[in-house]
Amino acid sequence: MKFNLKTSYLIAVVAIIIVIALFGNRMFFIIEAGERGVVFRPYTSGLDTENIYGEGFHIIAPWNRLYIYQVREQQRDEPMDVLDKNGLSINLDITVRFNPTYTRIGNLHQQFGTNYINVLVIPEVRSTVRQVAGRYSAEEIYSTKRSEVEQTIIDETKQVLGENYIDMRALLIRSINLPDQIRDAIESKLRQEQEALAYQYRLQREESEAERRRIEAEGIAAFNRIVNASLTDNILKQRGIEATIDLAESPNSKVVVIGSGQDGLPLILGNN
Numbered sequence: 001m002k003f004n005l006k007t008s009y010l011i012a013v014v015a016i017i018i019v020i021a022l023f024g025n026r027m028f029f030i031i032e033a034g035e036r037g038v039v040f041r042p043y044t045s046g047l048d049t050e051n052i053y054g055e056g057f058h059i060i061a062p063w064n065r066l067y068i069y070q071v072r073e074q075q076r077d078e079p080m081d082v083l084d085k086n087g088l089s090i091n092l093d094i095t096v097r098f099n100p101t102y103t104r105i106g107n108l109h110q111q112f113g114t115n116y117i118n119v120l121v122i123p124e125v126r127s128t129v130r131q132v133a134g135r136y137s138a139e140e141i142y143s144t145k146r147s148e149v150e151q152t153i154i155d156e157t158k159q160v161l162g163e164n165y166i167d168m169r170a171l172l173i174r175s176i177n178l179p180d181q182i183r184d185a186i187e188s189k190l191r192q193e194q195e196a197l198a199y200q201y202r203l204q205r206e207e208s209e210a211e212r213r214r215i216e217a218e219g220i221a222a223f224n225r226i227v228n229a230s231l232t233d234n235i236l237k238q239r240g241i242e243a244t245i246d247l248a249e250s251p252n253s254k255v256v257v258i259g260s261g262q263d264g265l266p267l268i269l270g271n272n
Contacts, residue, residue, distance in 0.1 A: 027060060027061070028058075029058045030058075031053055031056060031058060032055065033055055034055075034070065034071060035055065035068050035069065035070055035071060036068070036100075036102060036105045037052070037053035037054075037069070038051075038052060038053065038105050038109050039064055039067075041061075042063065049110060069105050069109070069114070070100075071100050073097055074117070075095060075096070075097045077095050077174075078093070078094045078095075078122065079092070080130075082129060082134070083133065084136060085134055085135060085137055088138045090138055090142075090176065091176075091177040092175070092176055094125065094172070094173060095174055096125050096168065096170070097169040098169055099167055100116070101166065104165035105165075108165040108166075111164070116166075120161075120164055120166065121166060124157065124164075128153060128156050132149060132153045136149055149173075153173070154171045157171055158171075
């Protein structure tokens with residue numbers, strides 16, 4: 001009996017070892033930091049889109065499959081040629097940063113699979129960039145509305161990727177390259193516009209200065225008219241008398257008053 005029990009234990013251990021040796025790499029998984037997993041059960045419920053496996057050690061049945069997804073932020077650089085609304089070819093260098101939506105890995109796997117970057121992300125980015133560029137002229141994309149074009153691309157790309165379980169973190173237009181002739185023409189036009197604006201500013205500044213001086217002159221003239229109207233003969237005589245008294249009382253002055261002028265005011269001679 002003891003021999004049979006020991007034999008049974010030995011057989012069980014050997015069987016477990018054999019199973020582990022044969023199927024261990026399909027049963028035991030470690031999901032690293034920045035990863036998520038989704039299980040496919042071919043003989044029962046199929047793809048489990050609801051339960052997402054997080055970081056750590058996991059055991060699954062050897063007949064099931066675990067698909068592991070990188071959910072850290074990823075980056076792709078895409079050079080591409082687009083056409084503006086006038087049919088002019090423009091070369092753009094685009095950078096997009098993204099990661100799968102953590103809780104929707106199952107849906108992403110079900111619709112696009114592990115090659116989702118090439119199947120979904122890159123084609124949608126390229127398509128959206130082309131659509132948006134086709135609404136603007138080369139000059140607008142290159143200079144006057146560059147920020148608007150970039151923001152429109154960001155908004156529309158983020159929306160379409162978000163609807164397909166991708167979180168877009170950023171999208172940047174790193175460079176815009178035009179044919180030399182077109183670029184030179186645009187830059188020349190922009191310089192002329194800046195020079196025209198500078199000239200207009202100088203004219204406005206000179207007009208403002210002329211208006212300021214005119215107002216100042218009118219104010220001085222009005223002041224003089226008011227003063228002249230208020231200076232009667234009696235007031236002038238009174239002011240003259242007050243000035244004569246001040247001079248006479250000054251300790252540093254020697255005043256000699258003789259006769260009187262036509263207006264009846266004293267004449268002041270010699271003052272030290």
